[in-house]
Amino acid sequence: MIQDFKNAANLFYGESLGDLMYGFLQELCEKAFNNKVNAEVPIVMTTAQSAYNRFSGWYNSESHTIELVNHLCKSSKGGLVAKDNKEILLTLAHEFCHLYQFKALGGTNSKRGPHRCKNWYESITLASPFVCGVDISGLCKPLKSVRENGKIRKVSNEKSLTESELTHWPRSIIELLRQGDERFKDRAVEGLCELLI
Ligand SMILES: [Zn+2]
Numbered sequence: 001m002i003q004d005f006k007n008a009a010n011l012f013y014g015e016s017l018g019d020l021m022y023g024f025l026q027e028l029c030e031k032a033f034n035n036k037v038n039a040e041v042p043i044v045m046t047t048a049q050s051a052y053n054r055f056s057g058w059y060n061s062e063s064h065t066i067e068l069v070n071h072l073c074k075s076s077k078g079g080l081v082a083k084d085n086k087e088i089l090l091t092l093a094h095e096f097c098h099l100y101q102f103k104a105l106g107g108t109n110s111k112r113g114p115h116r117c118k119n120w121y122e123s124i125t126l127a128s129p130f131v132c133g134v135d136i137s138g139l140c141k142p143l144k145s146v147r148e149n150g151k152i153r154k155v156s157n158e159k160s161l162t163e164s165e166l167t168h169w170p171r172s173i174i175e176l177l178r179q180g181d182e183r184f185k186d187r188a189v190e191g192l193c194e195l196l197i
């Protein structure tokens with residue numbers, strides 16, 4: 001069955017992009033998500049403009065599809081191809097964390113969006129060793145409660161990753177690692193995907 005998805009993607013997007021994308025997702029499901037979700041999800045590349053320009057992908061929890069938007073793709077020989085395979089894989093990793101969040105952990109309808117809730121943090125914590133080569137467990141508590149004049153107030157927790165950094169996983173983490181951010185000290189783990197080295 002997964003081979004059908006790979007074949008279809010190779011047909012649509014050319015060369016061996018389907019093998020690359022679905023091979024990566026199969027490995028992600030196995031190594032990060034213990035096969036509680038599987039890679040058989042239609043991936044749609046589109047040149048349509050995203051509602052949010054900065055977003056490069058979208059997981060649709062109703063249709064169970066992943067859409068990759070304009071700046072990851074370009075038209076070529078009458079079809080759509082990836083501009084940069086590594087960028088595609090990073091976007092797929094992010095969207096698959098949403099898939100796990102919705103399929104395995106019940107999803108969310110939080111008013112603060114899907115990136116500011118515990119099951120997002122749980123999903124990216126599972127995927128971080130494979131996608132970023134780092135263990136982020138314990139770093140997903142961006143706010144802490146403090147008592148001030150008898151009242152409890154939420155303030156940012158400087159030991160954690162911030163809400164913005166957690167939202168923009170995995171690119172934010174990869175950039176912080178490159179900068180030598182000390183929150184990741186002694187947190188390197190084995191298991192980083194070879195395609196992302
Ligand atoms: Zn997202």
